Amino acid sequence: MPKRLFKIFIKSACITLGGLFLTGIASFYILIMSGWVRPTQDLWVTTAMTTLNHKWLATAFIKQDKIDEIMKRNEVDDSGYQTSTDLVEIPKQEDSSNEDIPLEDTYLAQGYKELEEGIYLKDVSGSTWKGKLMLISDPSRVTLAQTRYQYERGDLVKTMVATHEARAGINAGGFVDGPNYDSNGGTPAGLLIVDNQLIQSNGNMKHSVIGFNQDNVLVLGKMTKQEALDANLRDAVDFKPFLIVNGETTIKEGTGGWGIAPRTAIGQRPTGEVLFLCIDGRQPGYSIGVDLDVLQNTLLAEGCINAAMLDGGSSTVMYYDNDYVNKPSLGHERYINNAWIIK
Numbered sequence: 288m289p290k291r292l293f294k295i296f297i298k299s300a301c302i303t304l305g306g307l308f309l310t311g312i313a314s315f316y317i318l319i320m321s322g323w324v325r326p327t328q329d330l331w332v333t334t335a336m337t338t339l340n341h342k343w344l345a346t347a348f349i350k351q352d353k354i355d356e357i358m359k360r361n362e363v364d365d366s367g368y369q370t371s372t373d374l375v376e377i378p379k380q381e382d383s384s385n386e387d388i389p390l391e392d393t394y395l396a397q398g399y400k401e402l403e404e405g406i407y408l409k410d411v412s413g414s415t416w417k418g419k420l421m422l423i424s425d426p427s428r429v430t431l432a433q434t435r436y437q438y439e440r441g442d443l444v445k446t447m448v449a450t451h452e453a454r455a456g457i458n459a460g461g462f463v464d465g466p467n468y469d470s471n472g473g474t475p476a477g478l479l480i481v482d483n484q485l486i487q488s489n490g491n492m493k494h495s496v497i498g499f500n501q502d503n504v505l506v507l508g509k510m511t512k513q514e515a516l517d518a519n520l521r522d523a524v525d526f527k528p529f530l531i532v533n534g535e536t537t538i539k540e541g542t543g544g545w546g547i548a549p550r551t552a553i554g555q556r557p558t559g560e561v562l563f564l565c566i567d568g569r570q571p572g573y574s575i576g577v578d579l580d581v582l583q584n585t586l587l588a589e590g591c592i593n594a595a596m597l598d599g600g601s602s603t604v605m606y607y608d609n610d611y612v613n614k615p616s617l618g619h620e621r622y623i624n625n626a627w628i629i630k
Contacts, residue, residue: 326542332357333578334546361544363579365495368532369508370593377426377503377559390424397589402607406454406629411564411585417574418550418566419605419612420589421455423629426503426561431459431522433481433625434472441472441622444606453628455607457563458551460497460524461598462624472622477525478512479625488512497553497595498523505555505593507532524597524625530554530583531594543579545596549603549616550577553627554586554594562589563627565605569616598623 332354335345345354391401399407399422407422423429432447434440441462448456461476478494479486488494493509498520500506506518507529515523529537530552549568555561564586568576579596586594604620605612611620 329357329361329541330547330578333361333542333544334548337544337546337548358544361541363528363537363543365527365529365532365537366509368529368535368537370504370506371533372500372502372504372506374533374592375504375555375557375559394422394424403454406607408607408612411566412574413577413581415575416566416568416577416581418564418577418585420585421457421563421605421607421612423561423563424559426499426505426555426559428630429499429503429561429627430630431481431498431524431625432456432628433475433479433486434623436473437475437486437624439473441470441624443620443622444604444626445609445611445620447626448606448628451628451630453630455563455605455612456626456628457553457565457605458598458602458623459553459625459627460526472624475524475624478510478515478523479525480515480520480523481625483521485512485516488515494525495527495529495595496520496523497526497529497597503559505553505561507593507595526595526597528579529593529595530579531587531591534592536583536587538580538583541580543583545579547578548576548600550579550582550599551597551603551605552582552586552594553597554589554591556590557592562586562591562594563605565603565613567603567614567616568600570614573614597627 332345336342336358394407399409402408405424409420411418411420432451434442444456444458462472463474463476464470475487478488478496491511493511496508496510496515498506499522501519501521506520550566552564566577567574582596601617601621602623604615
């Protein structure tokens with residue numbers, strides 16, 4: 288290449304790269320720093336501020352009072368909500384067998400694939416995320432399993448499913464984690480009730496209870512351990528926030544304030560069906576994850592009258608018939624404390 292043409296090429300390349308760099312800076316300022324596009328700024332801040340090591344992505348560019356305002360605006364206030372159990376009417380088996388249209392046909396029409404009798408699965412997705420919805424037609428089959436080594440170490444969901452001779456499972460409540468999200472899952476966080484036994488509670492404080500009562504109704508509410516026992520809960524974990532209570536959504540503005548990540552949630556329809564939702568994340572090119580508004584809106588669209596978020600992140604996993612249904616963000620599942628399983 289002649290010297291003169293080479294110089295022109297280099298000059299053009301530098302101008303192009305410089306233009307792209309300036310465009311990137313301008314776009315970052317407009318979308319993130321200035322707040323001119325509020326949803327984008329909110330998403331950036333809430334995602335950064337809910338990470339362990341990357342809060343600087345927000346604090347380095349945005350003033351603290353603005354960060355506080357954004358976090359407050361997107362925060363979910365689920366206080367004062369309590370499930371009205373009489374809004375859920377679970378048909379008896381003999382009643383459902385007399386339906387003009389078999390329930391399985393209804394589920395298939397809703398996009399589900401039948402895995403086996405009473406368990407259905409379908410894909411859900413958005414422009415940047417992918418997930419799985421599992422529907423269980425009989426809520427009495429959904430129970431809570433805990434690690435075999437409570438207060439020592441956790442178990443894998445696949446192990447809890449196998450131990451209880453169950454068909455499927457998802458991760459459930461939280462647990463005391465390490466400084467780098469690296470604990471062994473041996474200590475549950477907050478209240479835990481398994482098979483009618485109170486395993487743990489934090490004194491008389493109010494817990495964010497997600498559990499099933501003796502009538503197999505999903506119950507959500509802020510309760511002390513005694514209130515949870517008085518509510519006749521057979522299985523329950525402690526996690527927040529609630530997403531839908533008695534058909535009312537809790538996220539009124541913003542995205543939920545937890546940022547983009549893998550997510551797990553549980554819900555129930557007014558006719559009793561239980562839904563497990565797992566959305567994969569932290570896998571660019573496949574699925575980056577979602578904030579809580581997507582969980583809420585997905586389960587609302589599925590007809591849930593009550594729904595709540597469960598533990599997520601690297602804990603998010605759905606397991607069925609000796610195989611993983613979703614794609615855990617670590618490439619494998621981690622040890623956790625408890626799981627919702629399907630007998």
